[in-house]
Amino acid sequence: MLRPDYPIKTGRLLLRPFEERDLADLHALTSDPEVVRYLYWEVHDEAGTRDALSRQMAQGELTGEGQRLVLAVQLRATGQVIGQVVLKWVSVAHHQGELGFVFNRAFHGKGYAREAAEVGLRLGFEELGLHRVTAACDVLNEPSWRLMERLGMRREAHFVEDEIFKGQWGEQLIYAILAREWRSRNASRPASSATTG
Template sequence: MSSVPALPRTARLQLRPFQAADLPAFAAYRANPAVARFQSWEPYTAAQAEAFVASQAGATIPGPPGTWVQIAIARADTDELLGDCALCLQADEPRLAEIGITLAPAQQGQGYATEALRALLEYCFRELHLHRVMAVTDCLNHGSVELLARVGMRREAHFRQHVWFKGAWGDEYVYALLGQEWQQNHG
């Protein structure tokens, strides 16, 4: 990759780097215990949110292999921050990547997560020419399980009591999609 492709836009959304103006919305949803429930992080403090947005503003997307980069999900018409998605190219094989997504509770149930994840997958396969993209989710996170299936990802694994997570052993599902599968379904 000699140049970094532009992040995608859809009819309703734009995926873009974080900016300072995102801080209030980001801090609000990342402080919400319901949002943090299935995430590796605990609810953010205001200082943590400020440091995170500052660290991600202007970040190169995709980041260096092995580095997670958060991408803002914003409304295309108002630039209002709705949530964020994550992308990490695998350290030892950068044609493989892992993705994730978080939406503010008020933005859930409106198709934004599906639209954003489809746009991110298209970016991964068409622009970055990745071979395989995967996502890991807590088996109890039914919204995420349904979302990953809805965007065409296949459940490849069920790891039982695989992770010590917030005081208990937790099960995880692994979902994945190959670039050739994406191409077959999306031309």
């Protein structure tokens, strides 16, 4: 079971459950065709974003297998929500999880996604007790798989034309990191890079 103490603070960010006031910021993300290009859903109109927000507001804890923890990523300096991080509890028996992230295009390339994704991994390994966390992306989504590599995840598979994705054959890359690899990697990092309570 995972019920984090919110907000979770990093150097530049706050991570917390979504709230009603996040509608406009979330819509800026969900209505951008470039942001959703490699995701399983299409561009949202405002009603679609409102429905998504309603679901996400109820995903602030993990109490069972198959559930998703969905956290808004908020800039500490301005209060703007610039993205989201998702941690799925894939298997209780095998201690498996899956990491996901989506960010507003205006904030790409600034290290925010890495800062937030590291929180997702910490929650999975330190608080949920996972053994292994995976992440997947389209082979064409280079910024996403580059981030996975910066997080210390290793590429384990390249699925060729494994599904029809948005009307054409798609290809997926699968990345993973084990708890012991994550601990070893973080033991050698400076304390200033760690998240704070």
